[in-house]
Amino acid sequence: MALVLPALLVIATFFAMMSTMVVASFSPADAVQGIRTYTLEHYRRFLASSFYWGYLTGSLWISLYCTFITAVLGYFIAYFMFRSSSVVRLVVGSVLIVQFFTAYVIRSYAVMLLVGKTGFLNQTLLALGIIDAPLRILFTQAAVAIGLVQVSLPFMVFPILASLNAIPTNLEMASASLGASRFKTFWTIVFPLTLPGIAAGVVVVYLFELTSYIVPGMLGGGYADMIANLIYNKAMRSFEYGFAAAAAVVTLVVSAAIVYGLNRSFARITRYAR
Amino acid sequence: MAQVELKDIRASYGGVEAVKGVSLRLEATELVAVLGPSGCGKTTLIRVVAGFVDFQGTLLIDGRDMARVPPHRRDIGIVFQDYALFPHQTVAENIGYGLRMRARPRAEIRARVDELVELLRLGGFAARYPSSLSGGQRQRVAIARALASEPKVLLLDEPLSALDRKLREEMQVELREIQKRVGITMLFVTHDQEEALALADKVVVMKDGRVRQIGAPIDIYLRPEDDFVAEFIGKSTFFDATVVEAAPDVAVARLPNGSTVRVPMRGAVPRQRITFAVRPERIGVSDRRTSREGMNAVDAVVDHVVFLGAHQHVRVRTAEAQRIEVLASNDAKWRQGDTVTVEWHPNDSVVVRSGGVPVQTSEYREEERT
Ligand SMILES: Nc1ncnc2c1ncn2[C@@H]1O[C@H](COP(=O)(O)OP(=O)(O)OP(=O)(O)O)[C@@H](O)[C@H]1O
Ligand SMILES: [Mg+2]
Numbered sequence: 067m068a069l070v071l072p073a074l075l076v077i078a079t080f081f082a083m084m085s086t087m088v089v090a091s092f093s094p095a096d097a098v099q100g101i102r103t104y105t106l107e108h109y110r111r112f113l114a115s116s117f118y119w120g121y122l123t124g125s126l127w128i129s130l131y132c133t134f135i136t137a138v139l140g141y142f143i144a145y146f147m148f149r150s151s152s153v154v155r156l157v158v159g160s161v162l163i164v165q166f167f168t169a170y171v172i173r174s175y176a177v178m179l180l181v182g183k184t185g186f187l188n189q190t191l192l193a194l195g196i197i198d199a200p201l202r203i204l205f206t207q208a209a210v211a212i213g214l215v216q217v218s219l220p221f222m223v224f225p226i227l228a229s230l231n232a233i234p235t236n237l238e239m240a241s242a243s244l245g246a247s248r249f250k251t252f253w254t255i256v257f258p259l260t261l262p263g264i265a266a267g268v269v270v271v272y273l274f275e276l277t278s279y280i281v282p283g284m285l286g287g288g289y290a291d292m293i294a295n296l297i298y299n300k301a302m303r304s305f306e307y308g309f310a311a312a313a314a315v316v317t318l319v320v321s322a323a324i325v326y327g328l329n330r331s332f333a334r335i336t337r338y339a340r
Numbered sequence: 341m342a343q344v345e346l347k348d349i350r351a352s353y354g355g356v357e358a359v360k361g362v363s364l365r366l367e368a369t370e371l372v373a374v375l376g377p378s379g380c381g382k383t384t385l386i387r388v389v390a391g392f393v394d395f396q397g398t399l400l401i402d403g404r405d406m407a408r409v410p411p412h413r414r415d416i417g418i419v420f421q422d423y424a425l426f427p428h429q430t431v432a433e434n435i436g437y438g439l440r441m442r443a444r445p446r447a448e449i450r451a452r453v454d455e456l457v458e459l460l461r462l463g464g465f466a467a468r469y470p471s472s473l474s475g476g477q478r479q480r481v482a483i484a485r486a487l488a489s490e491p492k493v494l495l496l497d498e499p500l501s502a503l504d505r506k507l508r509e510e511m512q513v514e515l516r517e518i519q520k521r522v523g524i525t526m527l528f529v530t531h532d533q534e535e536a537l538a539l540a541d542k543v544v545v546m547k548d549g550r551v552r553q554i555g556a557p558i559d560i561y562l563r564p565e566d567d568f569v570a571e572f573i574g575k576s577t578f579f580d581a582t583v584v585e586a587a588p589d590v591a592v593a594r595l596p597n598g599s600t601v602r603v604p605m606r607g608a609v610p611r612q613r614i615t616f617a618v619r620p621e622r623i624g625v626s627d628r629r630t631s632r633e634g635m636n637a638v639d640a641v642v643d644h645v646v647f648l649g650a651h652q653h654v655r656v657r658t659a660e661a662q663r664i665e666v667l668a669s670n671d672a673k674w675r676q677g678d679t680v681t682v683e684w685h686p687n688d689s690v691v692v693r694s695g696g697v698p699v700q701t702s703e704y705r706e707e708e709r710t
Contacts, residue, residue: 236424239392242411243418244438245489254437258428338428338469 091311108312118296122317125293128207129275132214136271137264139215140222144263147223148230166220174284177213178204181285205287213281218274222267229263230256262339265332272328273321293317342402342492342525343368344389349397351381351388358384359395360549366493366542371519371526373536376546377572382529383421385546386495389527390416401492412441417486419496423478425470431481432457432466438489456484459518476507483515487522494519496528500535512539533573537561545569567615567692576617577664578692583612590686597660601636602686605694615693620667622688625654625680635683640664642678656682 094105112118143162147155165173180186181203188200203209233256241251279294286292291299293313301310344366351359359381366372374382387393391411399406406414417438425434432453439449457466460480470478479499486494499515500508516539519526530536536543537557545552545560545568553565564570567578581593584600591608593616594600603616624635625642640656643663647670654666654674664682674680 234422234424236420236422237426239387239390239411240418240420240424240426240485241437241441242392243390243414243416244485245412245415245441246437247412250441254441255426336428339471 087311088315090307091315093308095306095308108309109316111309112312112316118313119316121291121293121296122313122320125276126320128211128214128292129272129278132211132218132275133268133272135211136215136218136222136275137268140219140267141226141260141264143219144223144226144230147227162220162223170217170280171284173217174213174281177209177216177285181209181212204285205289207286207290209285210282210290210292213285214275214278217278217281218271221270221274222264225266225270226260226263229260233259261335262332265328265335269325269328269332272324276321277317343400344493344525344527345398345400345403346385346389347398347400349385349388349395349399351384351393351395353384353393358549359388361397362546362549362551364544364551364554366525366527368525369519369523370541371516371528371539372542372544373528373530373540374544374546375530375533375536375573378531380546381549382531382546383497384549386418386497386527386529389493389495390414390418415489415492417489417491417494419479419482419486419494419499421498421501423470423482423499425478425481425485427470430467430469431462431473434470434481435484435488437485442489452488456488459487459521460484460514475502476511479503479511483518487518487524492525494524494526496526498530499528501530501532508535515539537573545572547572562619563690564617564692567617570617570690570692575620575665577620577623578615578617579662579689580613580615583608583610583614586610595638596662597638597658599638601638601689603689603691604687605691608694613695614691616689616691618684618689620653620665621651623664623666623682623684625656625666625668625672625674625682627680635685636689637681637683638664640680640682642674642676642680644676645674656680 091108092104092106094103094107143158147158150158178185182188183200183202183204185204187203188197191197192200203212237255237259238251241255242248246254276292277294278292279298282290282292282295286295297310297313297317300306300313344364346362346364349359349362349364350357362381362385364372374385376382384393388395389399389406391406391409391414401414401416426437429437435456436449436453439452444452453466457463460483462477462480462484465473465477465481470481473481479502482499496515500511503511512535515528528536528539537560540557542554543557543560544554547568553560553569555563560569560573564573564576570576570578579595579601581595581601581603583591583593583605585592586605586608589604589606591603591605591614592600593603593614603614605614608614638658640658642654643657644655646653650670651667652670652674654668656664656666658664666682668674
């Protein structure tokens with residue numbers, strides 16, 4: 067029982083925070099202290115204006131395609147590590163872990179240096195004669211996308227690597243002995259068995275990207291804000307707490323629905339395990 | 341249905357040699373058991389034949405050199421020790437996998453899967469996933485999967501070791517029947533000697549990456565060529581003795597206690613040191629008075645008796661502390677401390693080690709020259 071207590075505390079704190087936010091989202095902007103009244107004005111305002119909910123759908127969309135890119139890139143990296151010698155695996159793993167523990171601000175800054183007007187990318191393309199004038203990448207959605215993929219890669223690579231490592235080598239041998247080429251063995255045996263790892267990575271990365279704040283803030287420069295930037299601006303710049311809370315609640319509900327949906331479909335993929 | 345030939349096969353893992361020159365021949369439709377203690381290279385040998393480890397030497401299947409043939413083109417079925425069933429595929433999908441990889445028509449795959457489900461008594465499990473099957477059922481699926489695409493050779497790596505005794509014995513009978521019915525060449529790895537003797541047409545005994553003896557089960561059991569084989573296959577009592585008299589086919593040897601015994605042996609030399617083995621079930625225990633003529637006999641005291649149902653295991657000890665294991669019938673009752681005579685027929689002893697003539701003094705040589 068003593069072990070359950072800390073967990074209860076954490077859960078209690080979490081619910082306190084959530085309920086404060088929900089209460090705030092229903093409180094009128096001109097509420098008088100001490101008098102409780104409820105209103106739907108914040109929700110109405112958020113949902114009625116395509117300008118506002120555009121932030122949400124925009125964020126859902128960019129997170130969707132960035133998660134896809136992250137999954138593809140992450141799979142390649144994980145598979146490369148899986149097939150490499152232990153030394154290579156250690157080096158690549160260390161790089162990922164070091165970048166994982168580096169503050170987002172620093173990593174986003176690194177991406178800024180990379181894609182900026184005089185950054186490495188533009189200089190290389192100019193030097194190769196592929197372009198005549200520097201591309202404008204920084205402060206566009208493209209820069210945000212690059213940043214999102216970059217910061218969320220470790221969340222994808224490690225679960226996939228774990229599921230690759232969990233596949234008994236005998237399975238690949240069995241497949242080969244039954245006449246499957248290496249490529250067929252990958253598609254019919256290895257890949258399906260890494261779906262749980264991909265699923266775990268996708269859920270985490272999607273939520274992580276959807277609620278990103280620093281990356282769009284720095285790399286979007288205000289031109290490619292995501293939903294978290296809107297909430298922050300409303301709460302901390304213009305002090306519209308009720309509106310910010312309503313936007314947050316809607317985002318939370320949508321995220322919960324997405325996680326539920328993803329888990330449902332992934333559970334179907336891995337039903338063989340029971 | 342193929343003939344497999346291994347010639348001086350060597351394989352190593354990062355500099356450590358696991359198989360050190362194995363030569364072996366499997367005739368078509370023969371069931372050969374490879375028997376040996378853990379770590380002697382049995383699995384490695386299977387991997388060599390299947391194409392999963394690099395090797396030196398020559399591997400021929402139906403006369404064709406396999407050195408450059410990748411595993412998926414070798415047409416070899418494998419049943420792994422842990423079955424290696426594909427967890428995300430149903431029983432039917434597992435069994436049909438090899439045919440799907442060979443892009444056979446669907447109707448043919450379905451018919452063949454049904455046939456194997458029937459053959460291995462897997463009716464009712466076809467739609468299940470491997471995780472919901474018992475050990476014996478999984479193993480039958482593994483065999484069905486390996487047989488489905490009618491491979492030339494079936495390799496089995498300790499396929500029965502995970503099963504309990506009763507199921508194991510049932511599966512041994514079943515395997516043998518399937519092998520006869522399908523008429524496939526099988527290489528069967530095990531460290532269970534009873535299993536090897538019961539199943540195989542030919543037994544290969546390995547130790548430390550080398551073959552110690554190849555032969556029919558009865559030869560391996562009754563005529564082990566060295567002390568390792570004699571010890572590893574069944575139980576044996578080993579006697580050290582010195583030859584005192586040599587006839588063409590038989591030698592008279594003296595045991596440490598001074599009594600003499602007769603041992604079947606060719607080319608024995610007086611003063612030669614030998615070790616011979618006698619199986620426990622070939623030794624009789626009796627009162628000293630009932631000793632029979634023509635038998636080798638040794639006096640001993642009963643040390644230990646274990647009742648085994650149909651038999652009793654009696655361990656006796658000579659005055660020189662030589663232990664002798666006896667598997668006696670259950671009619672006589674022996675007690676610890678009884679004074680007995682153990683006897684065996686000379687033909688039931690096998691010389692498993694014969695050293696050279698012990699170092700002789702120059703004096704002796706002088707005598708011999710004159
Ligand atoms: N992948 C590997 N890397 C390095 N050494 C290995 C590897 N596989 C096996 N060995 C070594 O090679 C030797 C032979 O191993 P092998 O697996 O062939 O033995 P085995 O006869 O099948 O034993 P068991 O009855 O325990 O399965 C052992 O000493 C083992 O430690
Ligand atoms: Mg083994």
